[in-house]
Amino acid sequence: MFLQEERNAAFELMPEMASFLETSSLLDLERGESQILADMFRRGGQPGLTIAKELGGGGVSAVTMAKLHTWIGAHCPSLAVMMTMHHHTVAGMMAGSRFFPDIQGLLSMVARDKLLVASGFSEGRAHAHILESRMAVEKTGDGYIVNGSKKPCTMTHSFDVITFGVNYIDPEGRLHTGIGMGFASDPSIERKKFWSVPHLQAADSHEVTFNNLMVPESMICFNTAVDDQLDDAQLGTGENLFAIWFQLLASASYLGMASALASRALSGNKGSQDDRAMLLIDLHGATMALRGLAGSIDENRFFRSDLARAQATRFSVQEAVNRISARAFEILGGMAFMSSEEIAYLLVATRLMAFHPTSKLASTPFLCEQLS
Incomplete structure (x- = not known):
């Protein structure tokens, strides 16, 4: 089945x-x-x-x-x-x-x-990496003062805890990248409407603004604290932990959306046998690619080379999702499109995968360095 x-x-x-x-x-x-x-x-x-x-x-x-x-x-x-x-x-x-x-x-x-945790990483800026941030971070005696905004931020009105990327420049001029955390009840956190398109609107992706949010030392974790415990080959692991998991789960989610279209085409026995075979080939190929990536995560592999493989898997699955959804859409035909809003909705929804970090353009030099 x-x-x-x-x-x-x-x-x-x-x-x-x-x-x-x-x-x-x-x-x-x-x-x-x-x-x-x-x-x-x-x-x-x-x-x-x-x-x-x-x-x-x-x-x-x-x-x-x-x-x-x-x-x-x-x-x-x-x-x-x-x-x-x-x-x-x-x-x-x-x-x-x-x-x-x-x-x-x-x-x-x-x-x-059963708390819900929002991801305030990647601020909707083209070609930015997942933890890159424009948040203003100021060191105080009690921790850090954070100002800035994140948009879009999924679960804007529903999260219990929010995480966000921080870039802090210490007095010696060194840049420290990491994550900070805040609680939904903090009055320094505001929410503003941002998402205005009908697709994926139920994900509640709007703007979250931090106005002098006080974050204690224990609620900010910098990559340097991770890198100091690792050798040169393992540098960057702190960021990779989040980035690799994201590529897996985002890719799996969008493959599911494409699978919903493919299921409708296959259950109706639409198109030629070659068309249906190509759908199944792409579906199983993408599935096995994700299983391989997931297996490496279960082996705790989070080095630079693993990040490159995760990104390559994501872009491979992204292309497969595009092919699957386009082929299924064509197989289902115009009458199905005119009689079922779900089909058009799913087709557009699958395309939104391309907007998640990191972009292919931003990744290209890194992928060529690591994979060639």
Whole structure:
């Protein structure tokens, strides 16, 4: 059966939510209130899946998370985007907790209280890397004062904790890149409407502004603190933790959206046998590429060469998603397009994968350096 392994993962990890999604209208979910999806994610979606069992989480592997995100993407694209932003951030924090033990307390809280964590990385700027930031960071005696904004920021009105990229220049002129964290209840955090297109609007992606947000030392983690514990070949691991997890889960989510289109074409036995075979080839090729990337994550491989492979996998899957959705759209035909809004919606939604970090143009020199 199509997406059977992915379905099994969803029903094993979150049976009530999976059952609801499977019996709901995709467009009703996409056009409904984002708070409904956030509440469902918090209540039945297990926000602590990627957190270690000893911290109260699910300890779920990257391979299983890829399956889950593909299935969610096929049934509710906006929820898949929400879950991508939450899980890649939490998984990155989990992987980095051996360098920053203080994070373990927050991770335990996320798992215990089912907190939703927003990803304030990458500020919608062309060709920027995931942790690059324009946030103004000022050192004080009690920590750091942060000013700036993040847009778009998924789960703008629903997050409990928000993470964001920070670039701090110390008194010696050295640049320190890392992540900071704040709580939704802080009055220094404001929200403004930003997303104005109908696609993925239920993901609640608007603007979050920080107005003199006070962040204590324990809530900011700099890459230099990671690099100081590693050798030269491992430098950059602090950023890679988040970037590699993001490429996996975002790619899996958008593959799910393309799979939803392919499923409609295949179930209707539309097109020629060659057309259907090409759909299946692209689907299985992309799936296996993601399984390989997930396997390397489960082996704790987060070096520069692993980041390059993750980016290459993402761009390979992105091209496959474009081919799958275009071919399925053509196979389904004009009558299906005119009679089902879902088909046109899914086609456009799959194209939004290209807008997530990092851009192909920004990655090209790095990929040529690492892969050639």
